[in-house]
Amino acid sequence: MPGTRSLASKVALVTGSSRGIGAAIAQRFAEEGAKVAVHGRDESALSEVLGRIAASGGTAIKVKGDVTRFSEIESLRLDVEKQLGPIDILVANAGGTLSPPGPLEETTEEDWRASIDGNLTATFLTIKSVLPGMKERKRGSILTLSSAAARRPHPRSPIPYAAAKAGIQIMTQDVAAQAGPYGIRVNCLAPETILTERNEERIPDDQKKSLIETHPLRRLGVPNDVANAALFLVSEQADWITGLVLDVAGGAVMV
DSSP: OTTSOTTTTOEEEETTOSSHHHHHHHHHHHHTTOEEEEEOSOHHHHHHHHHHHHHTTOEEEEEOOOTTOHHHHHHHHHHHHHHTOSOSEEEEOOOOOOSOOOOGGGOOHHHHHHHIIIIIIHHHHHHHHHHHHHHHHTOEEEEEEOOGGGTSOOTTOOHHHHHHHHHHHHHHHHHHHHHGGGTEEEEEEEEOSBOOHHHHHHSOHHHHHHHHTTSTTSSOBOHHHHHHHHHHHHSGGGTTOOSOEEEESTTSOOO
16 A cells, blocks of 8 residues: 555666656655656756655666667666666656647658657567566566547547557557466556646646546546556556556546
8 A cells, every 4th residue: 555665675667757647656656665767868857856756765766768769778778777676667658649639631651650659669669678577587567658548539639649559558458468477467557638747838727627527526637646546556456457458537538
């Protein structure tokens, strides 16, 4: 349970954790005793997250690398193992909306490839790097990040992003089926609108109010809502849960 240092002695790699959901997950894991590798491209943002973790008594390092390039992920993984030890928990969080919403026929090939590479390919390559060591040790927990955009159609959904996130979901379940006999659990989180720093700035107040009305719980999510769900799924409390796609959506998605 939270507050019991449920991840003590565990090593966690959280990709895309310099801000937003990834940063909240990294901080939450550190609070529970994990040694966390914080990953991103923004040096100052990474240092901020490390500072907050250190101030709360946690242990963390920062690592960098392009998660769409396998050679860089391999270097990143080796760096984590050298500094912290073998990776027990992987959160493949890196990704984002890399194309604007609009009709499929107006979607450019560049936008399509950017979204697929930045989300689906990045998740595939990250798991590909970390999974062999987990299989060898016969333990581990992997968490991927999808989105409500992959859970139901929407006329204004960025199609490449939704397709990439839907791909992550079935890949998660396939890997769960393959890795289960090795004692490895693989699950997926699918958040709805989350008020990250970026969304706080770019979503107008009037739009926030209308979005709230689409959620039965009558509020928008915050990064810690996702971080708490992530903590549960990687903890021993969820030891018999694998292949799950969990909607962190305030009731806006019910499937």
